[in-house]
Amino acid sequence: xxxxxxxxxxxxxxxxxxxxxxxxxxxxxxxxxxxxxxxxxxxxxxxxxxxxxxxxxxxxxxxxxxxxxxxxxxxxxxxxxxxxxxxxxxxxxxxxxxxxxxxxxxxxxxxxxxxxxxxxxxxxxxxxxxxxxxxxxxxxxxxxxxxxxxxxxxxxxxxxxxxxxxxxxxxxxxxxxxxxxxxxxxxxxxxxxxxxxxxxxxxxxxxxxxxxxxxxxxxxxxxxxxxxxxxxxxxxxxxxxxxxxxxxxxxxxxxxxxxxxxxxxxxxxxxxxxxxxxxxxxxxxxxxxxxxxxxxxxxxxxxxxxxxxxxxxxxxxxxxx
Numbered sequence: 001x002x003x004x005x006x007x008x009x010x011x012x013x014x015x016x017x018x019x020x021x022x023x024x025x026x027x028x029x030x031x032x033x034x035x036x037x038x039x040x041x042x043x044x045x046x047x048x049x050x051x052x053x054x055x056x057x058x059x060x061x062x063x064x065x066x067x068x069x070x071x072x073x074x075x076x077x078x079x080x081x082x083x084x085x086x087x088x089x090x091x092x093x094x095x096x097x098x099x100x101x102x103x104x105x106x107x108x109x110x111x112x113x114x115x116x117x118x119x120x121x122x123x124x125x126x127x128x129x130x131x132x133x134x135x136x137x138x139x140x141x142x143x144x145x146x147x148x149x150x151x152x153x154x155x156x157x158x159x160x161x162x163x164x165x166x167x168x169x170x171x172x173x174x175x176x177x178x179x180x181x182x183x184x185x186x187x188x189x190x191x192x193x194x195x196x197x198x199x200x201x202x203x204x205x206x207x208x209x210x211x212x213x214x215x216x217x218x219x220x221x222x223x224x225x226x227x228x229x230x231x232x233x234x235x236x237x238x239x240x241x242x243x244x245x246x247x248x249x250x251x252x253x254x255x256x257x258x259x260x261x262x263x264x265x266x267x268x269x270x271x272x273x274x275x276x277x278x279x280x281x282x283x284x285x286x287x288x289x290x291x292x293x294x295x296x297x298x299x300x301x302x303x304x305x306x307x308x309x310x311x312x313x314x315x316x317x318x319x320x321x
Contacts, residue, residue: 008173015115018122018172023165026123027130028303062086066290070200096201097154098132099228100125100141101194103208103235104171105184112239113299121207121235122168124302128205129168131308133161140164142197143171144190144208146180151197187212191220200227207233209240210282218285231292231311234282238297240275243268 008017062075065085078086102125108118125141132139139161140154150171152164187210198204204224210217210232224230243262251258261267279295286293296305 006173006177008176015111015119016109017116017176018119018169020166020169023122023126023169024162026126026303027134028127028307061089063089096137096203097199098128098137098139098141098203098205099154099194099198100128100139101144101190101204101206101208102141102168102171103144103187103190104168104174105144105146106180107211108209108235109172109176110240111237111298113237113297115298116172117209117235117237117298118172120296120298120300120302121233122172124233124235124296124306125168125205125207126165127302127306128207129161129165131306132203133158135308137203140197141205142190142194143167144185144187145171145174146184147175149185149190149193151193153197154202186217188214188216188220191217191224195220195224195228198224198228202228204228204230205233206230207235209235210278213278213282213285218281221285221291222289225289225291229291230286230289231294232282232286233306234279234293234295236275236279236295236297238299242272242275 008019062078063086065074065079065087069087073088075086075088102121104118104121108121109116111117111120114120129139129141133156136156138154138156140152141164143150143152150167152160152167155161155164187208191206194204206221221230243260246263249260249262251260283293285291292311294305294311296302
């Protein structure tokens with residue numbers, strides 16, 4: 001941030017913006033990364049195997065071919081024997097790029113439990129970055145702010161990862177309290193940019209509320225999934241999923257104040273249905289392409305929700321879907 005940037009260190013901004021010291025403190029201790037529950041023997045390529053199935057060096061198993069699979073991995077013997085196209089799966093090399101997309105656009109600056117969604121996204125992204133670095137992976141990603149997309153190349157250097165984490169904090173602060181642009185970068189644009197940065201075998205984490213997950217975004221996510229292993233971390237607030245008890249509630253963006261009418265059944269049902277449709281659209285897109293899907297609500301501990309063993313189970317379940 002520039003020297004003239006506002007000071008967000010005061011208690012009045014707690015939960016509204018993320019601070020670098022918070023994101024450094026979010027670094028989990030005693031973790032070996034997303035590859036294994038055992039100890040890391042080396043920080044270099046091929047140090048140990050990942051339980052995440054994908055393209056790599058060591059054969060794992062054969063399964064039915066799925067659209068988007070690399071035709072070079074087709075097992076022609078099994079295909080000829082069964083009459084159905086099958087492809088080989090391999091155990092990945094442990095060292096691989098990890099790319100994290102963190103959404104800090106205007107819709108993320110909302111929350112009724114502990115913090116804004118943008119702050120939770122920053123903490124979740126920081127947990128993922130630190131865990132990946134501690135596991136020996138190269139870490140980078142894409143920060144989506146109301147103004148721009150900012151790319152960080154995948155690096156193993158602690159100073160570079162720290163710079164990425166610092167960027168996460170700044171992404172929650174940029175334009176805070178100011179009038180935001182009407183046209184923000186779209187999720188589809190962010191996915192397309194990420195696709196150009198990801199090479200085959202990349203582990204991708206998308207941390208967003210997916211508020212503009214439309215047909216174009218779904219198309220770009222599908223393209224990205226052709227050569228990356230994706231975990232979708234769906235950030236939300238409890239008030240988005242369901243209206244509170246009956247009544248009229250003031251809602252403000254810091255300037256204008258509107259009223260949420262929770263007395264009418266039709267309003268309550270339509271409100272809940274909009275959220276359910278968005279969640280189901282993302283979950284179905286993930287299921288159809290073997291991606292992982294995880295919901296994270298404001299007030300929850302991202303370090304617990306994003307524990308490597310829990311994520312490994314999610315990713316194996318996604319691959320088997």
